[in-house]
Amino acid sequence: DVKVTQSSRYLVKRTGEKVFLECVQDMDHENMFWYRQDPGLGLRLIYFSYDVKMKEKGDIPEGYSVSREKKERFSLILESASTNQTSMYLCASRPLQVYYGYTFGSGTRLTVV
C-alpha cells in the first residue's frame, strides 16, 4: 500500500523553538508539498519541491523553510515557532503529470504555546 508518512500526529512546541516536521513517501514521486489547513481557509501551499534539492515557495512561505536532500523525504522547518503557526500541516506527494492526484499524509496537528 503506497503511502506518505508524517513523523508526528500531534506536536506541542513553545514559542521560539525550532520545529522540524518530517515527511517520507515510498512512491518515487517527483513532487512533494507542504500545506497547512486552517478552518475556513482551505489548504494553503507553504512550499513544494519537484526534485531533490529543489524548492519553490508557495502562497505562505514566511516563517518556514524546507529541505529535500533525498527524493523520498521532504522536511518542513519552522525556524522560530510562533502561535500563529498553530495549525494542521499536511504533506503530500504527486507524480509530475497533472493527471495524477495527490497522495496525502495523515497530517500533523501542531500547537505552539
Added chain:
Amino acid sequence: ILNVEQSPQSLHVQEGDSTNFTCSFPSSNFYALHWYRWETAKSPEALFVMTLNGDEKKKGRISATLNTKEGYSYLYIKGSQPEDSATYLCAFYYTGNQFYFGTGTSLTVIP
C-alpha cells in the same frame, strides 16, 4: 492566488437523500481538476481526476461532471449514507506545478 470556490460551505442531509455541490474555477487555461474526500482523522483521498470539458466520472454512488468553458464542476452523491460524511475538496491546476484547493464542502449525513 487563484480563486477556487466551493459551495455550499456545509451541508446536512438525511440518509438516502441525493445531494450535489459545486466547485467554481477560472475558465481560462484549464489543465486539470481533482476531487478529494477528506474524512475526519484521515488523509484526503483522491476521488476523481478530470481533464476534458464534458468529462463525467463515476465511482459507486458518487459522480462528477466538468464544464471547463463556464468554469465549474459538480459532485453528486446518490442515496447518501453516513459513511459519506466528509469534507469534499476540489483542486484546480493552474500553472507552475501547483494546484489550488477550494475551502471544501463539509457533508454530514444524518442516519
